[in-house]
Amino acid sequence: MQKKEKESNRGLTVNKEKNFSEWYSQIIEKTEILDTRLGIKGFVVIRPWGTKLIEKMYEFYEEELQKKGHEPTIMPSVIPEANLKKESGHIKGFTPEVFWLEKGKEEEKLALRPTSETLYTPMFKLWIRSHRDLPMKLYQRGSVFRYDTKATRPLIRGREFYWIETHNAFATKKEAESQVQEDIQTTENIMHQKFCIPFLPLKRPEWDKFAGAEYTIGSDVLMPDGKVIQQPSTHLMGQKFSKAFNAKFKNEKGQEKYLWTTAYGPAMSRILVSIISTHGDNRGLVLPFSISPIQIIIIPIFTAKDKNKILKYSQEIKEKLKDLRIKIDETEKRPGEKYYKWELKGVPFRLEIGKEELNNKELTIYIRDTHKKQKIKFNQLKNIPKLGKEFDNRLKKNAENFLKKNIVICKTKEQIKKTIKERKIAKTNWCSLDKNGLKCAEYVEKVTNAEIRGTFVNKKEKPTGKCVICNKPATAVVYIAKSY
């Protein structure tokens, strides 16, 4: 009885499957990723454990982007009102979400940037004069501010989020479109392959695209409660911004042409939500080996008598694995307490080093995701990176299976209702993704609270028969889900 009470104050006290919302609230605080007590609506304090994770994620993304020819920049955090208002679709979409900075009357009003098209495009105009300057692929890491609805959730829906935004300019539509494809591949390479988060790349319906874009492709990730969360999205801006800012270049024939631009925005703070939610269990976080701030935690187990010997052996092991992120927990706590702590924090591997291990020149490894312990010989330590890969592969496989088994092909309205009610994604034939389909979408939204998320890109999913809602001939196969 007493033990139970103690546990309730330290570890997680709710079941992830039964009460995901509460589980999420507990895990972000108890693992010391976040502190929400500063109490500014929509804003959070990210603690060292969370910051190191986010830094690691940035590293993966930036390395990948630079490999693909994107160059880093740093832009101001503010946008003059005049810039923000240049592109009509853009301003219409973003105005309600802007935080305005009011200064003296004589100075121009400034917006805290909600996104930076209207900073990059005027610079493209200055930097790009000829087709020889193209393509120009830039990015910045930083935060943006959006005055989001009153229902904010830490990291899921906040008013400041931490991301990378790429902004790219091309000579032709074709090149711009292939950039959009490259962005989807970047999401695949990093979010899916490195962070073990599978996604559905979906082209959004006309009525749900980025404000100012020709089209938007989002990455929908399924959360444990059956809602999807939008992860990196990429946008073909076409020539909308370049026309608004009069950003032109001279082509090979000496003609003046408007730039074709695209943008891509992976948000680390949001992807972290998926990492926490997808991999975590009822003991706490389970972090992919690739990004865990500590990949291996060593727990020395000793008595006063053999303390020095055990610590020395632990040091030896640490030295052997020094290329990995490894730490010895030498604090004055009992081993059991340390187990709970590091499991909560999601560290992939724990090495238990005691008398027994010392005498046999071995060690006990505990694997966070499977909860299994096994022995490893000291001279087999070099296998640990391989175990790390296998670890991540398991996380990936589990997440892929979860996504797969939660997509249900629906042939009737009733099936859609049922599927959404069962917290799954419905896949169905659909009349139209332009204005003509909006009515059906509104109907679905009304009866299920779910949205038309779009059509799968790069995989020809042929519609057959009729739209399940209006009975007109189907032109697309769409995915329907509730969303965050």
Next chain:
RNA sequence: GGGACUGUGGGGUAGCCUGGUAGCCUUUCAGGUUUGGGGCCUGACGACCCCGGUUCAAAUCCGGGCAGUCCCA
């Protein structure tokens, strides 16, 4: 956008209805003992979300603000 509920040491809570001494568990700190899954003993620090009102007296009642949770559009 509309509604309901909530806010007490770092965390979890009791007390609030019926106004008057803020109790408990845990964490933290000091010391001792212990160390293979949250051990034990002694001692210490630490709180009524903010502003206003009612009252001799407010954690408690009333109003407003801020913040959070949940439900509905």
